[in-house]
Amino acid sequence: xxxxxxxxxxxxxxxxxxxxxxxxxxxxxxxxxxxxxxxxxxxxxxxxxxxxxxxxxxxxxxxxxxxxxxxxxxxxxxxxxxxxxxxxxxxxxxxxxxxxxxxxxxxxxxxxxxxxxxxxxxxxxxxxxxxxxxxxxxxxxxxxxxxxxxxxxxxxxxxxxxxxxxxxxxxxxxxxxxxxxxxxxxxxxxxxxxxxxxxxxxxxxxxxxxxxxxxxxxxxxxxxxxxxxxxxxxxxxxxxxxxxxxxxxxxxxxxxxxxxxxxxxxxxxxxxxxxxxxxxxxxxxxxxxxxxx
Amino acid sequence: xxxxxxxxxxxxxxxxxxxxxxxxxxxxxxxxxxxxxxxxxxxxxxxxxxxxxxxxxxxxxxxx
Numbered sequence: 209x210x211x212x213x214x215x216x217x218x219x220x221x222x223x224x225x226x227x228x229x230x231x232x233x234x235x236x237x238x239x240x241x242x243x244x245x246x247x248x249x250x251x252x253x254x255x256x257x258x259x260x261x262x263x264x265x266x267x268x269x270x271x272x273x274x275x276x277x278x279x280x281x282x283x284x285x286x287x288x289x290x291x292x293x294x295x296x297x298x299x300x301x302x303x304x305x306x307x308x309x310x311x312x313x314x315x316x317x318x319x320x321x322x323x324x325x326x327x328x329x330x331x332x333x334x335x336x337x338x339x340x341x342x343x344x345x346x347x348x349x350x351x352x353x354x355x356x357x358x359x360x361x362x363x364x365x366x367x368x369x370x371x372x373x374x375x376x377x378x379x380x381x382x383x384x385x386x387x388x389x390x391x392x393x394x395x396x397x398x399x400x401x402x403x404x405x406x407x408x409x410x411x412x413x414x415x416x417x418x419x420x421x422x423x424x425x426x427x428x429x430x431x432x433x434x435x436x437x438x439x440x441x442x443x444x445x446x447x448x449x450x451x452x453x454x455x456x457x458x459x460x461x462x463x464x465x466x467x468x469x470x471x472x473x474x475x476x477x478x479x480x481x482x483x484x485x486x487x488x489x490x491x492x493x494x495x496x497x498x499x500x501x
Numbered sequence: 502x503x504x505x506x507x508x509x510x511x512x513x514x515x516x517x518x519x520x521x522x523x524x525x526x527x528x529x530x531x532x533x534x535x536x537x538x539x540x541x542x543x544x545x546x547x548x549x550x551x552x553x554x555x556x557x558x559x560x561x562x563x564x565x
Contacts, residue, residue, distance in 0.1 A: 222558070229533045357505060365509035366511075367508050380504065426513075
């Protein structure tokens with residue numbers, strides 16, 4: 209926020225609508241910027257640029273039953289936000305439909321393959337035996353839904369990517385709660401590649417001694433190092449983001465004995481945990497795009 | 502038993518909802534092309550996460 213002027217910069221989500229939205233009709237929208245002044249979008253106004261970081265704070269809907277009064281209230285807020293997101297005079301770094309599509313791992317992998325980018329062998333099936341035949345007796349499972357959930361007592365459960373064996377899955381309906389199955393890749397290096405438009409920045413993490421999912425190790429979150437060793441990966445990451453229609457992405461790649469492989473893309477993923485100068489450079493690139501610099 | 506029950510483990514002590522979720526969208530958007538919930542890609546996000554990371558649509562410069 210320090211990189212953008214207060215005048216003309218609006219921060220909006222599904223929670224602060226009451227403070228930010230002054231007026232909306234089919235032709236125009238009037239919002240309050242961070243300086244407290246009113247700004248207008250619409251047919252008679254200068255076009256604006258926007259970046260969808262997230263639509264609501266994490267946990268804003270925790271404990272709200274589907275179909276309840278509370279859910280109806282939250283849904284109403286999202287509907288208004290959706291109307292603003294679709295204001296034709298707004299140009300988004302990542303428009304909302306490509307944003308949603310790009311969050312789907314299968315869509316990501318299809319796009320990567322079409323772009324000639326290497327990916328892990330991936331499948332969804334109700335048969336552990338079929339998965340084992342295609343992926344090997346040991347493979348990893350990744351949720352197609354969220355990677356965490358809350359228990360009735362308020363505690364949280366999370367999912368790490370770990371090897372499983374087909375025999376571990378006997379009796380489990382794999383399509384009741386669909387997960388993505390992937391062949392295990394023994395990574396030598398993990399990469400986090402951030403793209404903004406045609407620019408890319410890469411940080412790497414030595415995979416030695418780390419589990420399949422490096423997030424399990426607290427120290428791994430703080431030991432990524434800036435690198436310029438992977439220009440081809442950066443080029444491919446930009447191509448993939450462009451093909452998906454996302455102006456910003458936070459991507460996970462890995463390097464094994466056969467070279468780079470694309471693993472995951474988050475069109476709203478984090479970057480501030482990465483080392484400098486990446487963290488600041490990405491922030492500046494985003495601010496520059498928003499400000500039309 | 503579904504795969505969430507089979508594969509999940511307790512979250513680290515003290516993990517906040519914001520730390521657990523990396524998705525920019527937590528609920529389905531009415532009126533949108535059928536979106537799907539975003540899997541979390543990171544359990545523990547930036548320890549330097551700031552308020553702007555928790556905000557939603559960020560609009561850039563708009564002429565007054």
